[in-house]
Amino acid sequence: MTRLDDATIARLLEEAGSDASWPPIPDLRQRVMARIGGSHEGSPGGVRAPDLRAGVVLRIRGEPGVGPIPSSAVAGRRLLRPLLLAAVLVVAFAGITAGLGFRLPGLLIERVPGTPPAGAALDLGTPIPIEEALAAEAPHVLLPSVLPRPDTAYRIGSGRGSIVTVAWRAGAGQRTLTGSDLSLSLMAVSGSMEEELLRKMIGEDTRIESVSVDGARGWWIEGAPHEILIFAGDGSVAPLRSAVVGDTLVFTRGGTLYRLESSLGKAATLEIAASLR
Amino acid sequence: MTQPEGRRDDSPDAAEAALVERARQGDAEAFGDLVTMHQAAAFRVAYVLTGAPADAEDAAQEAFVKAYLALDRFRPGSPFRPWLLAIVGNQARNRARARGRRESMAERAIAAVRGGSPRSTADAGPRIPASVPSPEVEAVSGETRAEVRAALATLREDERRVVTCRYLLGLTESETAAALGIPAGTAKSRLHRGLARMRDVLEAAGATTEAAR
Numbered sequence: 001m002t003r004l005d006d007a008t009i010a011r012l013l014e015e016a017g018s019d020a021s022w023p024p025i026p027d028l029r030q031r032v033m034a035r036i037g038g039s040h041e042g043s044p045g046g047v048r049a050p051d052l053r054a055g056v057v058l059r060i061r062g063e064p065g066v067g068p069i070p071s072s073a074v075a076g077r078r079l080l081r082p083l084l085l086a087a088v089l090v091v092a093f094a095g096i097t098a099g100l101g102f103r104l105p106g107l108l109i110e111r112v113p114g115t116p117p118a119g120a121a122l123d124l125g126t127p128i129p130i131e132e133a134l135a136a137e138a139p140h141v142l143l144p145s146v147l148p149r150p151d152t153a154y155r156i157g158s159g160r161g162s163i164v165t166v167a168w169r170a171g172a173g174q175r176t177l178t179g180s181d182l183s184l185s186l187m188a189v190s191g192s193m194e195e196e197l198l199r200k201m202i203g204e205d206t207r208i209e210s211v212s213v214d215g216a217r218g219w220w221i222e223g224a225p226h227e228i229l230i231f232a233g234d235g236s237v238a239p240l241r242s243a244v245v246g247d248t249l250v251f252t253r254g255g256t257l258y259r260l261e262s263s264l265g266k267a268a269t270l271e272i273a274a275s276l277r
Numbered sequence: 278m279t280q281p282e283g284r285r286d287d288s289p290d291a292a293e294a295a296l297v298e299r300a301r302q303g304d305a306e307a308f309g310d311l312v313t314m315h316q317a318a319a320f321r322v323a324y325v326l327t328g329a330p331a332d333a334e335d336a337a338q339e340a341f342v343k344a345y346l347a348l349d350r351f352r353p354g355s356p357f358r359p360w361l362l363a364i365v366g367n368q369a370r371n372r373a374r375a376r377g378r379r380e381s382m383a384e385r386a387i388a389a390v391r392g393g394s395p396r397s398t399a400d401a402g403p404r405i406p407a408s409v410p411s412p413e414v415e416a417v418s419g420e421t422r423a424e425v426r427a428a429l430a431t432l433r434e435d436e437r438r439v440v441t442c443r444y445l446l447g448l449t450e451s452e453t454a455a456a457l458g459i460p461a462g463t464a465k466s467r468l469h470r471g472l473a474r475m476r477d478v479l480e481a482a483g484a485t486t487e488a489a490r
Contacts, residue, residue: 017445023330032341
């Protein structure tokens with residue numbers, strides 16, 4: 001008997017594929033055009049050449065916040081005191097702004113007609129030991145002195161272009177970040193005006209406010225959920241990941257861009273940010 | 278191996294490259310043309326990965342929007358479709374995981390009320406009961422395809438996805454790897470294993486190269 005060769009099997013599969021009963025192809029053009037129609041003013045127009053950091057290769061593994069919700073009483077007690085402290089402190093404020101072009105090194109914030117409904121939680125990357133996160137030279141992660149040690153840490157990419165996130169789990173009764181059991185996540189990126197690694201897209205119902213974080217410029221984004229894109233690539237393909245996220249403070253400190261997503265409110269979040277040491 | 282009818286290679290098509298460049302300059306209509314050009318592949322890849330037409334539609338739509346917003350990260354002169362399908366695959370896997378989480382939460386809630394243990398949450402893929410054929414197997418219908426369908430159903434999920442993308446959807450090897458988010462070498466080895474397994478099943482069913490011609 002003559003064995004089946006690969007070409008024959010391939011042909012059988014291709015023939016099967018050619019008359020397979022796939023679901024009808026939806027007409028996506030109109031819907032995509034409706035989504036991007038008002039956004040090109042601030043996005044690909046005026047594009048610069050892709051500036052993909054070598055070595056920042058994303059392969060998503062970590063699934064923060066998808067496991068069973070842990071016993072959080074301990075974390076709650078640990079967070080309670082600093083939050084009370086934070087509640088009495090305040091914040092610099094620089095007025096509500098609108099329009100395009102909110103920027104920080106490594107970050108572009110832009111207004112879009114609308115953001116999609118909340119879906120998948122933000123994939124913060126591969127879980128790593130907290131010691132490893134804190135030992136990184138770039139980005140060098142500072143921790144809020146008003147908070148206890150983080151509960152978890154994650155990394156996207158490797159080397160100097162990596163993005164490191166540390167996070168705190170919510171205590172009993174505390175609000176959590178969308179799709180997770182966390183109350184606070186602090187993402188650190190080695191920011192530079194020349195390299196866009198994060199992009200936030202905010203809808204019309206999202207408020208953005210210029211703030212000062214310990215003397216440095218920052219943006220407080222709240223209201224309707226907004227979307228964040230994280231860019232990275234290996235030079236040939238630029239994977240990106242996104243999620244619809246909640247209230248967020250973005251600011252820079254010591255050449256590092258920080259993104260602090262928080263369920264704790266603006267005042268507490270700003271105080272936490274100001275306490276980075 | 279044979280090439281499927283109408284199959285394209287990875288070399289960038291001049292017309293497509295022109296559309297990409299116009300889109301990069303902010304021409305939304307040009308991007309609309311790219312959507313029309315690639316929506317079938319995007320939707321079917323998303324369908325294979327999510328197992329649900331509605332999820333696939335949402336994932337594909339979302340991927341196109343994200344691709345548009347990320348066009349300034351696209352390397353001019355490189356093929357557009359693998360880049361796009363990488364984003365589609367990412368969106369589809371996210372959506373499948375989200376659905377898995379929702380179902381897992383629902384199962385935990387039901388288990389809490391009724392007692393008993395929810396099933397393991399270790400598998401983050403789409404929740405398709407074992408008794409229900411995978412979407413790609415289900416798509417292969419017709420009496421003459423029965424043996425192919427049966428052989429496809431015996432593959433491991435990771436092998437079946439590679440075989441499906443490569444031959445049923447007609448993607449190139451690099452597009453297949455990009456869509457599935459795996460290295461090209463991994464795609465190649467899974468393809469090799471998948472074909473070998475199918476050969477065993479088909480031959481056991483009596484198929485030979487001569488008979489198949």
